Amino acid sequence: MKTVGMVGLGNMGMGMARNLLGKGFAVRGFARRKEVRDAFTAAGGTAVDCAADVGCGADVVFLMVMDAGQVFEVCDSGLLDALKPGAIVVMTATIGRGAVMQLVPQLKARQVGLIDAPVSGGKGGADSGTLTLMAAAPMALLNEADDVLRAIGSNIIHVGDEPGQGQVVKACLQALIGVSFQGLFEAMVLGSKAGVDAEVLSSVINSSFVGSKLTASTTAHIVARRFRNTGSHIGTMHKDVGISLDMARELGVTMPVAGAAMQMFQAGKSAIPDGDNWCVVELLEMLAGMNGEGAPK
Numbered sequence: 001m002k003t004v005g006m007v008g009l010g011n012m013g014m015g016m017a018r019n020l021l022g023k024g025f026a027v028r029g030f031a032r033r034k035e036v037r038d039a040f041t042a043a044g045g046t047a048v049d050c051a052a053d054v055g056c057g058a059d060v061v062f063l064m065v066m067d068a069g070q071v072f073e074v075c076d077s078g079l080l081d082a083l084k085p086g087a088i089v090v091m092t093a094t095i096g097r098g099a100v101m102q103l104v105p106q107l108k109a110r111q112v113g114l115i116d117a118p119v120s121g122g123k124g125g126a127d128s129g130t131l132t133l134m135a136a137a138p139m140a141l142l143n144e145a146d147d148v149l150r151a152i153g154s155n156i157i158h159v160g161d162e163p164g165q166g167q168v169v170k171a172c173l174q175a176l177i178g179v180s181f182q183g184l185f186e187a188m189v190l191g192s193k194a195g196v197d198a199e200v201l202s203s204v205i206n207s208s209f210v211g212s213k214l215t216a217s218t219t220a221h222i223v224a225r226r227f228r229n230t231g232s233h234i235g236t237m238h239k240d241v242g243i244s245l246d247m248a249r250e251l252g253v254t255m256p257v258a259g260a261a262m263q264m265f266q267a268g269k270s271a272i273p274d275g276d277n278w279c280v281v282e283l284l285e286m287l288a289g290m291n292g293e294g295a296p297k
Helices: 013-022 034-042 051-055 068-082 097-109 122-128 139-144 146-152 165-193 198-207 213-223 234-251 256-271 279-287
Strands: 003-007 026-030 060-063 088-091 113-116 131-136 153-160
Touching (some): 013 026, 026 051, 060 068, 088 097, 097 165, 113 131, 113 139, 113 165, 122 131, 131 165, 153 165, 165 234, 198 213
Parallel strands (some): 088 113
């Protein structure tokens, strides 16, 4: 059985690590906070004190951190040097195509494989092992890591052979998700301001042509007024849509609707820094002169 490393044990990484442990893999994990490392140990994993120790003896290492800066930090702190030839790094973090490409020559020089595989499915998907992976790598490398990847995801989609292609697909997806969120937030606030019960509006939306997993989970949070601590911090969506717009700017692609959504995520992140994605509803309610409980004043 392979030894697997996990750098990052946050909302996503911890669920992924638990599923790997459940499939019988030996898992070494690193997180900055001691209480997180303790929780990982209690779950059956081997917590280590630095990212470099994750790589020692590992066959596959997942990088599930927040952004490109954290990826470069852990790689430069000894993780890459600790990896043995033939090991595989799986980039499940969303960091953008350019950042992934910077790692390619470093990994190639160490004879370490790279699977660029950002994920979708959120905390629920990570906890249940049903993530979708947008995997870019030669098929031989994907086949070699197939048992490990299927421990965390139920949909392994081969999007290309070259590193960076997974990040491109994720950037397109996040642009669509960001726009979808914003349209849903506005519709829910409009209905509430007009006096329609949020639960009624939610039922109609989720039974209609636009109903989806996104609308079902999001409206459930809005109806229950769960705007914090749901595992989907607004900072992550703000970062991801920013990557989408950066790519659009590089390619000369006009994305006005995604740009407008980004401005609302920026406003939500600034006004409610501890909020999750759905906290934009609170901000829109405030702008609409509502009472803070989802009802007109």
